[in-house]
Amino acid sequence: MALSGVEIFKLLPKTNCKKCGHPTCLAFAMKLAQRQATLDSCPDVSEEAKKILGEASAPPIRPITLGTGDKAVKMGEETVLFRHEKKFVNPCAFAVEVKDTMPEGDIARVADDVLSSEMDRVGQKLRIDAIFVNNASGDAGTFEAAVKAITAKAPSVALILGTSNPAAAEAALKIVGDKKPILYGADASNADAMAGLAKSYKVTLGVTAKGLDALTDLTEKVKGLGVEDMVIDSGARAAKEIIEHNTFIRRGAIKKNIKSVGYPVITFAQRDDKMLELLMGVLGVTKYSSIVVMGSVEKWKSLALFALRQNIYTDPQVPMQVEQKIYKLGEPKPESPLLITTNFSLTYFIVSGEAENSKVPCRLAVMDCEGLSVLTGWAAGKFTASKIAQFIQESGVEKEISHKELIIPGYVAILSGAIEEKLPGWKVTVGPREANGLPAFLKSRAS
Amino acid sequence: MAFAAPKETYSGKVYEVAFGTENAVKFGGENVLPFHSFEGNVPNRPVIAYEIQDIVPDDWPETVKKVYEGVSGDPVKWAQYCQNELKAKAIALRLVGTHPDRGNRSPEDATKTVKDVLAAINIPLIILGSNHVEKDSAVLVAVSEAAKGKNCIIGKAQEANYKTIAAAAMANNHKLIAMSELDINLSKQLNILLTQMGFDKEKLITDPMCSALGYGIEYTYSVMERIRLAALTQNDVTMQPPMLGDVGMYVWKVKETMAPESDLPQWGPVKERGIAWETTTAGALLIAGAELLIMRHPDAVKAVEKFIDELM
Numbered sequence: 079m080a081l082s083g084v085e086i087f088k089l090l091p092k093t094n095c096k097k098c099g100h101p102t103c104l105a106f107a108m109k110l111a112q113r114q115a116t117l118d119s120c121p122d123v124s125e126e127a128k129k130i131l132g133e134a135s136a137p138p139i140r141p142i143t144l145g146t147g148d149k150a151v152k153m154g155e156e157t158v159l160f161r162h163e164k165k166f167v168n169p170c171a172f173a174v175e176v177k178d179t180m181p182e183g184d185i186a187r188v189a190d191d192v193l194s195s196e197m198d199r200v201g202q203k204l205r206i207d208a209i210f211v212n213n214a215s216g217d218a219g220t221f222e223a224a225v226k227a228i229t230a231k232a233p234s235v236a237l238i239l240g241t242s243n244p245a246a247a248e249a250a251l252k253i254v255g256d257k258k259p260i261l262y263g264a265d266a267s268n269a270d271a272m273a274g275l276a277k278s279y280k281v282t283l284g285v286t287a288k289g290l291d292a293l294t295d296l297t298e299k300v301k302g303l304g305v306e307d308m309v310i311d312s313g314a315r316a317a318k319e320i321i322e323h324n325t326f327i328r329r330g331a332i333k334k335n336i337k338s339v340g341y342p343v344i345t346f347a348q349r350d351d352k353m354l355e356l357l358m359g360v361l362g363v364t365k366y367s368s369i370v371v372m373g374s375v376e377k378w379k380s381l382a383l384f385a386l387r388q389n390i391y392t393d394p395q396v397p398m399q400v401e402q403k404i405y406k407l408g409e410p411k412p413e414s415p416l417l418i419t420t421n422f423s424l425t426y427f428i429v430s431g432e433a434e435n436s437k438v439p440c441r442l443a444v445m446d447c448e449g450l451s452v453l454t455g456w457a458a459g460k461f462t463a464s465k466i467a468q469f470i471q472e473s474g475v476e477k478e479i480s481h482k483e484l485i486i487p488g489y490v491a492i493l494s495g496a497i498e499e500k501l502p503g504w505k506v507t508v509g510p511r512e513a514n515g516l517p518a519f520l521k522s523r524a525s
Numbered sequence: 526m527a528f529a530a531p532k533e534t535y536s537g538k539v540y541e542v543a544f545g546t547e548n549a550v551k552f553g554g555e556n557v558l559p560f561h562s563f564e565g566n567v568p569n570r571p572v573i574a575y576e577i578q579d580i581v582p583d584d585w586p587e588t589v590k591k592v593y594e595g596v597s598g599d600p601v602k603w604a605q606y607c608q609n610e611l612k613a614k615a616i617a618l619r620l621v622g623t624h625p626d627r628g629n630r631s632p633e634d635a636t637k638t639v640k641d642v643l644a645a646i647n648i649p650l651i652i653l654g655s656n657h658v659e660k661d662s663a664v665l666v667a668v669s670e671a672a673k674g675k676n677c678i679i680g681k682a683q684e685a686n687y688k689t690i691a692a693a694a695m696a697n698n699h700k701l702i703a704m705s706e707l708d709i710n711l712s713k714q715l716n717i718l719l720t721q722m723g724f725d726k727e728k729l730i731t732d733p734m735c736s737a738l739g740y741g742i743e744y745t746y747s748v749m750e751r752i753r754l755a756a757l758t759q760n761d762v763t764m765q766p767p768m769l770g771d772v773g774m775y776v777w778k779v780k781e782t783m784a785p786e787s788d789l790p791q792w793g794p795v796k797e798r799g800i801a802w803e804t805t806t807a808g809a810l811l812i813a814g815a816e817l818l819i820m821r822h823p824d825a826v827k828a829v830e831k832f833i834d835e836l837m
Contacts, residue, residue, distance in 0.1 A: 160747075160750050160751075160754070161743070161746075161747055161750075162747040162750060162751055194791075197791045197792075199739075290528040290530065291527050291528050293528070294527075294528045316835050317560075317832060317835035317836045318560065318562070318835060318836050318837065321560050321561070321812075321836065322561075322563040325561065325563075326528075326530050326531060329531040329533075330528070330530075330531050333531060334529075334531050336528075336529075336531075338528070339528070351828070351831065352797075353800065353801065353804050353824065353825070353827075353828035354828055354831050354832060354835075356801055356804060356805060356808075356828070357804060357805075357808045357828060357829070357831075357832040358832075360805055360808040360809055360812070361808070361812065361832075361836075364746075364809055364812045364813075365812060376793060376797065377791060377792060377793025377794075377798075378792065378793035378794060378797040378798035378801050379793075379797075379801060380793075381781065381792050381793065381798065381801075382738060382798070382801040382802060382804075382805040383805070385738050385739040385781075385805075386738055386742070386805055386809060388739075389738065389739065389741075389742050389743040389746075390743060390746070390809075392743055394743070394747060424736075424740065424741040424744070427739075427740045427741070427779075428740065428741075431740070431778065431779060431780065434780070435584075435778060515626075518626045
């Protein structure tokens with residue numbers, strides 16, 4: 079169980095030496111309890127205290143890394159059930175399945191799909207993170223050939239090796255064992271051999287069982303065999319079962335500190351109907367899967383899932399922001415209108431979307447207001463006449479345009495006089511209060 | 526060793542709301558978080574209503590406009606198409622044409638449209654204004670009266686116009702959508718104001734305001750989760766009406782649903798992408814707690830219905 083600050087305090091040296099950077103041992107203990115400090119800041123802590131505190135302070139869901147290099151994916155370490163409580167920590171990984179029974183050309187094509195899946199969204203590079211190689215043939219040689227074919231084509235892509243045959247597992251690990259793959263497929267029947275391989279190749283072991291009782295037995299057995307790094311599969315395949323098992327696993331790990339389920343979850347979402355497969359991905363992203371395995375890569379499906387994962391895993395306490403600059407919507411000419419708004423990402427998306435819908439090319443000046451919307455930015459003194467004037471002058475937009483008219487949001491109509499004072503020669507026009515008034519507003523001006 | 530499943534028990538329950546007459550549908554009624562039938566009762570599946578409108582949907586993107594090409598010039602034909610061909614369980618008629626910027630049709634015009642549509646279908650109807658607070662007051666009062674006895678859902682009442690709209694819904698025995706802007710406290714306050722004027726809280730539907738995937742869905746998602754947690758764990762009766770996700774309108778105007786593949790090859794084909802955008806938005810809001818969805822594309826509706834089949 080997680081220890082309280084006072085319980086932790088009892089285990090500390092109580093010297094108030096300040097070497098940890100906190101004024102007292104009690105203050106340090108409180109920070110430890112809130113997971114805002116780590117024990118290694120204390121140079122004098124006893125070995126015994128270290129052991130007790132180490133066990134108690136281990137994250138309720140074990141951190142696991144899949145793959146190597148800059149595309150490695152971290153998972154686990156989650157601390158809450160609902161995203162409004164605290165940011166979800168490690169975005170789930172998306173994997174696509176390749177069966178070793180597929181013709182070599184098809185395998186290469188999927189590897190290509192994964193390589194070309196990368197896209198940029200709101201400044202983040204997003205991609206299909208891994209390939210799940212399924213030893214559907216059951217044969218070690220066929221599996222080895224498939225793994226070879228994939229690594230030849232896509233050496234940087236992380237692999238999940240899906241097999242229940244220890245001989246096939248070993249053949250694959252000989253090729254990619256040093257690239258931090260996950261060896262998936264340990265069950266009650268092969269646990270000893272698979273755990274042995276995971277240990278000798280130092281890889282994470284994916285364990286699979288039918289139901290949560292069998293799963294906890296299995297993780298305890300595997301842990302007893304000396305393997306700490308696991309990802310878990312409760313056998314849930316239908317949506318109803320996935321939401322039940324994933325909820326129990328997350329709750330058990332976080333609220334009850336049940337160590338035997340404190341591992342990242344792998345979810346199999348393959349469906350023939352690709353819209354339904356997308357929805358299974360939605361379930362995985364929102365309801366606690368750390369790896370979602372899909373049957374295929376479609377660009378439209380990846381885009382929707384990447385966007386959802388990004389949205390669900392944003393920090394609810396920090397507003398998403400866009401870069402301060404003059405955005406061109408359509409192909410504006412020197413005489414096209416110039417609008418201004420704040421850099422809260424939602425404000426930007428909605429304003430730019432509605433302005434684009436008007437089909438009237440324009441320039442949108444997006445001003446850094448620390449991610450606040452127009453009204454809150456104004457109320458907080460960040461979207462003020464002098465700051466707007468300064469931004470417009472420093473942006474250099476005057477050189478691009480043939481007029482001196484600035485359209486401001488209707489909600490800050492009160493600023494129009496003050497801006498005109500600070501920006502000599504400029505005319506300030508009050509636009510609509512809501513972005514949805516922009517198409518009518520811009521169209522009527524253009525006609 | 527057996528795994529002791531950490532089940533939760535909740536003190537509250539979501540109100541069950543039924544609407545329509547001969548083929549009435551019910552939603553809400555659960556005493557657990559969405560699809561948590563493993564620890565309580567989930568008596569009804571979420572309901573999806575097909576969105577139609579009173580004027581030609583010129584501003585809808587091609588993918589979804591095309592589906593209704595032959596019928597969208599006439600709300601009666603459009604409604605019948607949804608009922609008979611698409612097997613809709615409910616229809617949401619949006620009176621966009623009453624908006625001062627979109628044709629400014631009169632309350633009398635709107636009344637005629639509503640009566641004609643009601644006469645042509647035998648499934649439940651949601652009647653929505655144009656989201657213009659002053660105009661909606663006049664239009665929704667008139668159509669509430671015209672639809673008397675049909676047990677419709679009327680919407681949307683907002684802070685600025687709830688009194689007249691709620692009074693009309695109450696007098697004509699309809700259900701009512703109460704919408705506030707992405708804030709659990711505003712949502713709670715509006716529900717309180719409505720019940721204080723005598724509106725039955727069991728006839729309300731909360732709309733915490735939808736937002737599309739990629740365009741703020743996380744705000745709607747978390748407000749919905751918080752409303753549902755308040756309803757269930759704190760037994761807060763003001764938060765217990767079922768929730769609406771007005772998905773189609775928010776989705777089918779974002780760039781991802783209309784930018785051609787030739788401009789953005791890495792995004793894939795525009796048709797599937799648009800449908801995926803509506804499907805994903807709807808799916809995520811179901812998981813967050815929506816029991817009533819308003820959607821546009823039949824393929825998105827079909828996918829979400831399959832998803833609900835798997836979840837129930």
